[in-house]
Amino acid sequence: MSDVVVLKIGGAVLGEEAGALDVVGALHDSGHSLVVVHGGGPLATEWSGRLGLETRFVRGLRVTDAQTRDVALATLTGLTNTRLVAALVARGVPAVGLSGVDGGMLRAEREDAELGLVGRVTLVDSGLLEELLDAGRVPVVAPAALDKKDGEILNVNGDGAAGALAASLGARLLVFVTDVPGVRSKDGKVIASLDTARAKTLVDDGTIEGGMVPKVEACLLAASAGCRAAIVAARGADAIEKLLTGEQVGTVFEAAA
Ligand SMILES: Nc1ncnc2c1ncn2[C@@H]1O[C@H](COP(=O)(O)OP(=O)(O)OP(=O)(O)O)[C@@H](O)[C@H]1O
Numbered sequence: 001m002s003d004v005v006v007l008k009i010g011g012a013v014l015g016e017e018a019g020a021l022d023v024v025g026a027l028h029d030s031g032h033s034l035v036v037v038h039g040g041g042p043l044a045t046e047w048s049g050r051l052g053l054e055t056r057f058v059r060g061l062r063v064t065d066a067q068t069r070d071v072a073l074a075t076l077t078g079l080t081n082t083r084l085v086a087a088l089v090a091r092g093v094p095a096v097g098l099s100g101v102d103g104g105m106l107r108a109e110r111e112d113a114e115l116g117l118v119g120r121v122t123l124v125d126s127g128l129l130e131e132l133l134d135a136g137r138v139p140v141v142a143p144a145a146l147d148k149k150d151g152e153i154l155n156v157n158g159d160g161a162a163g164a165l166a167a168s169l170g171a172r173l174l175v176f177v178t179d180v181p182g183v184r185s186k187d188g189k190v191i192a193s194l195d196t197a198r199a200k201t202l203v204d205d206g207t208i209e210g211g212m213v214p215k216v217e218a219c220l221l222a223a224s225a226g227c228r229a230a231i232v233a234a235r236g237a238d239a240i241e242k243l244l245t246g247e248q249v250g251t252v253f254e255a256a257a
């Protein structure tokens with residue numbers, strides 16, 4: 001296991017991410033290697049609306065024609081990524097913005113015909129990230145990938161990108177910072193720890209739905225690759241430091257032995 005922490009900042013909490021970015025600064029100062037992955041769905045939806053494009057979701061994934069893909073790409077790799085890098089640099093963090101297209105980092109297969117230009121990450125080349133980490137940089141990755149077959153740029157879910165990168169880097173910890181304090185059970189209580197069997201049951205009975213589904217799938221993937229994974233609220237961003245010391249915060253998926 002390498003001493004890398006992968007942090008995924010949800011588009012749902014952009015605007016409230018200051019605490020999480022402070023934590024990135026603190027962890028960087030104390031010598032941790034960090035990779036930040038971000039979402040940005042709400043901003044893409046807002047800009048699509050401005051351009052008169054309709055937004056539809058199937059199983060938490062955006063239905064994406066070429067125009068929608070272009071708007072998502074422009075807002076994610078342009079606005080959201082640059083804003084996060086700027087906020088980190090302002091904190092003295094040597095952040096570098098890139099997308100999953102850079103260095104051929106993320107390759108994907110089309111999810112299904114219904115979703116259009118949406119990919120599922122199937123191949124990761126983390127070489128460029130490792131070079132940046134070795135140079136003391138903090139990569140900030142926007143979710144985009146290249147179609148393995150035809151090289152088309154595909155929209156990929158930020159959660160899936162973060163999970164695949166964490167697994168490929170052999171990260172010790174993957175943390176999803178989002179707008180809820182963890183995975184909730186039917187009665188609304190946060191579930192402290194989840195394993196594959198229980199997670200599958202909760203997805204099948206609809207307790208876990210929408211944007212939480214790709215997050216849970218990414219946590220399970222990372223955990224099976226030996227990485228501890230957790231879902232926490234943006235407001236309690238100090239949770240990340242607690243997680244590093246093995247404390248229980250939000251919903252934790254323990255690394256497979
Ligand atoms: N069982 C559950 N427990 C908690 N949240 C759930 C559950 N099932 C579905 N959700 C939804 O998942 C949402 C979080 O996923 P969402 O995709 O909206 O955020 P994000 O991934 O942080 O942002 P983005 O997709 O823009 O990067 C919650 O706000 C909640 O509505």
Ligand SMILES: [Mg+2]
Nearest residue numbers: 010039159211
């Ligand atoms: Mg999401």
